[in-house]
Amino acid sequence: MTTDTELIPLARPVLGAQEEDGVLAVLRSGQLSLGPRVPAFEEAFAARLGAPHASAVSSGTAGLHLALRAVGVKDGDEVVTSPFSFVASANTIAYERAKPVFADIDPVTLNLDPQAAQAAVTSRTSAILPVHIFGYPADVPAFERMGLPLVEDACEALGALHADGVAVGARGHPAVFGFYANKQITTGEGGMVTVGEAELKARMDSERNQGRAPDMGWLDHDRLGFNYRLSDIAAALGLAQLDRLDEMLAARAQAAGYYREALAGIEGLGLPCEDRDGDRRGWFVFVVQVPRDGRLTRDDVIRALREHGVQSKPYLPAIHLMSFYRETYGHREGEFPVCEDVAARSLALPFFPGLRQDQIERVAQALRQILQGT
Numbered sequence: 001m002t003t004d005t006e007l008i009p010l011a012r013p014v015l016g017a018q019e020e021d022g023v024l025a026v027l028r029s030g031q032l033s034l035g036p037r038v039p040a041f042e043e044a045f046a047a048r049l050g051a052p053h054a055s056a057v058s059s060g061t062a063g064l065h066l067a068l069r070a071v072g073v074k075d076g077d078e079v080v081t082s083p084f085s086f087v088a089s090a091n092t093i094a095y096e097r098a099k100p101v102f103a104d105i106d107p108v109t110l111n112l113d114p115q116a117a118q119a120a121v122t123s124r125t126s127a128i129l130p131v132h133i134f135g136y137p138a139d140v141p142a143f144e145r146m147g148l149p150l151v152e153d154a155c156e157a158l159g160a161l162h163a164d165g166v167a168v169g170a171r172g173h174p175a176v177f178g179f180y181a182n183k184q185i186t187t188g189e190g191g192m193v194t195v196g197e198a199e200l201k202a203r204m205d206s207e208r209n210q211g212r213a214p215d216m217g218w219l220d221h222d223r224l225g226f227n228y229r230l231s232d233i234a235a236a237l238g239l240a241q242l243d244r245l246d247e248m249l250a251a252r253a254q255a256a257g258y259y260r261e262a263l264a265g266i267e268g269l270g271l272p273c274e275d276r277d278g279d280r281r282g283w284f285v286f287v288v289q290v291p292r293d294g295r296l297t298r299d300d301v302i303r304a305l306r307e308h309g310v311q312s313k314p315y316l317p318a319i320h321l322m323s324f325y326r327e328t329y330g331h332r333e334g335e336f337p338v339c340e341d342v343a344a345r346s347l348a349l350p351f352f353p354g355l356r357q358d359q360i361e362r363v364a365q366a367l368r369q370i371l372q373g374t
């Protein structure tokens with residue numbers, strides 16, 4: 001029974017008997033790591049997307065790090081990327097002592113603008129890292145035309161499709177997915193890198209496992225590596241989640257449709273862009289932008305929603321304006337005006353497969369009251 005005081009959470013995973021059975025089977029097998037579920041999950045994931053290969057990793061962040069190394073990003077390079085993303089997409093560039101070079105975003109899709117990215121390319125640029133933000137496909141074909149190696153941050157974009165029908169993550173460039181608990185599928189923590197070339201998969205598989213080649217002895221390591229492995233427990237969860245992916249994506253798309261109807265007519269409120277030119281979003285979050293009229297800030301709206309029992313959060317802050325980026329690279333306000341405007345006004349509303357229509361209407365009612373007093 002819904003009451004006015006029931007807190008509507010931001011996100012909640014869908015887990016059932018299949019997940020429990022999968023995890024219990026791993027526990028009973030005694031093989032909790034480096035077992036058969038990891039390759040099984042990789043194969044099922046790659047097949048689902050139509051990608052030749054996939055490497056399971058311990059997080060989206062770990063996957064981005066390995067993917068950047070795999071395309072050859074190194075000390076002193078520059079990588080052009082979006083300032084409107086989760087901080088990991090830029091941090092992982094800095095892990096290799098390369099410089100994240102930001103370029104502004106498209107005001108509609110909120111993805112890295114290919115023209116701005118092109119203008120930021122220098123002789124030191126060794127890769128471009130577009131982000132499929134909020135599950136909306138970045139214009140990868142335009143980045144492909146620039147002729148530089150690409151790493152795609154698809155952490156938010158499982159289920160998204162490019163206009164030519166190719167799944168996001170299946171164009172051959174390393175593309176990284178994340179399985180944190182709010183994602184389209186979850187393994188608690190975890191990630192996957194899809195890739196076209198077998199040699200890149202082999203390198204990432206070795207580097208995630210302390211630099212060990214598949215045919216080497218246990219304590220024999222022929223390159224620098226990390227522990228970025230996904231456990232068999234997590235892979236079992238992933239396999240069960242992958243089985244219900246279509247159902248969960250459809251439920252998210254339905255919730256997004258209810259939001260669009262319920263929020264229609266709130267003056268000045270920015271909604272996620274509709275699919276256009278054949279691109280299809282893989283729904284992950286429902287992010288709105290508070291009106292530009294300056295009456296209420298994004299943080300005022302978050303506080304007021306909280307009083308109505310609705311969780312929301314700033315999503316996403318501009319990366320270049322975070323302290324580390326200001327201090328390390330000297331960034332200041334005004335460099336990427338589209339990103340800064342959108343970032344200052346954006347908040348994520350409750351959004352997950354089990355979110356009910358009456359809860360969405362309550363969120364909309366609260367927003368209407370806060371923004372319009374009606």
Ligand SMILES: Cc1ncc(COP(=O)(O)O)c(C=O)c1O
Nearest residue numbers: 059060061086088155178179180
């Ligand atoms: C766009 C983006 N990039 C990278 C990440 C990092 O993924 P993880 O939290 O699995 O390390 C996330 C997830 O939060 C994300 O949303």
